[in-house]
Amino acid sequence: MLAGRTVRLGAVDQVNVRVSRHPGVTLFSVLKDVFGGRAHGVPEPWRDTVRRAVPPRTVAAVGPMLASRTCWIPDRLALVDDLGASHMTSLEGELADTDPALLAEEVAAFHSPHPLPPEWRPLLDDPAAFLAAYRDLVGAAWTAFAPLWQQADALLGREVERIGLAAVTGGLDGLLAGLVSEVRYRDGVLHLPYPCPSHLADLGRRPLVLMPMASGYTASMYGADREDALWLGYAVPGLGRIAGRGGQDTGSVTDGLSLVLGPVRAGILRHLPGRPTVSELAHHLHIAVSTATYHCRQLEAAGLLRKDRQGRQVRLLPSERGTALAHLLAAPAPPG
Incomplete structure (x- = not known):
């Protein structure tokens, strides 16, 4: 790992996650x-x-x-x-x-x-x-x-609810892997876009402060050099609802799995027990194959999906963690 360009979080279920509006x-x-x-x-x-x-x-x-x-x-x-x-x-x-x-x-x-x-x-x-x-x-x-x-305000409130639900249900892996941010999460490690000698390489006892930003569709900022916290700013989901761009209406999401992972990744996880290919998933969910491929990679990075190669075909299956998360969040989330 490149010094100054990664931060090890360790066991993500042990991370002290906070959210700041x-x-x-x-x-x-x-x-x-x-x-x-x-x-x-x-x-x-x-x-x-x-x-x-x-x-x-x-x-x-x-x-x-x-x-x-x-x-x-x-x-x-x-x-x-x-x-x-x-x-x-x-x-x-x-x-x-x-x-x-x-x-x-x-x-x-x-x-x-x-x-x-x-x-x-x-x-x-x-x-x-x-x-x-x-x-x-x-x-x-x-x-x-x-x-x-x-x-x-309503988007930010919904995001606070989503983070809280992920924190108490073991869904932080999927949530962190799905943030719209230049900072990438994989296997307990945050990968930063810019190396800096002042960055601290381990989270340690610092809290991870998530800061949803209502500024732009690709907004991304972070601070990895403070002793009191590691903070990560990212584009709040659903910004298009107030900025005149179409898209998913996050306010209508009522099930816990969609709230934590987002509607597309939740749909993928629900269909994995059928061992689909990426193409089959894309057809069933009415999304592009490239979109399905991207989201499957993120679910795999979060440890929620695994692959089974059968000749020329690659079948997708839920991991044990993915199955547990889908069952845990199968019930509708409480209204926000």
Whole structure:
């Protein structure tokens, strides 16, 4: 395993999983997409709403930092210093209380002894001006985005319910493998997209904080360098319901298996006792073969599916864990 690029979780059923409906991580994802050129799949009308609300002078001052492709950014600037924050007011208060000189020292210390990346030069040249511009940008962007965040409240609540159900029923393997995120989960290990020397290689006693983001269809962020927690931000399922794009109506899902795995993977798991091929699954579920193949790989990675080769055919079967999970969650979930 590449140092700085993986985090070992160990036995996933022993992981202390928490969930945070955190406005800061969603807003920072929006800022990275709109002003940093980092694609998080923010719907174009939302991008226009935020872009029009922010003064160009603030974008010119902090845009290079938002466009940074380095593996690290101070938690205060990423708006995730307090992982349990549920209101943007407290996060804006933290920015207002931040000492510009100390922030500049933190950035310089992290990059030392290597040359400072050019996107951080405005902060070190004039810390007070940089931080003031960033506060203005965050405030203006949140004022514009707050109504969209409120529209996502039901989706976020549903995701909290889904994570809670997975945690108490032994379904975290399947849930983690199915997150829409650049971070990939397989066999008790999180695979990170960017290597960074400050990443901690083992979860240890840290909680895993899941942070669903109502920002974009491909939104993904994480923090693996903190001693108090490992956090993972990912696109909340069902975002298309409030962003004008069609798709599954997660609010209509009433059975526990679909709530934990999603409707497609739940359907696959239910049909595995019949030992189908991938093509047969795709035909029965009315999905593309490529889609069925992708979801089967994720179920296999989570230890819920196994393969049996018979000549030229590959038959799919539920693993012992997959069978147990399907039976455990066969009853309808309680209404949300």
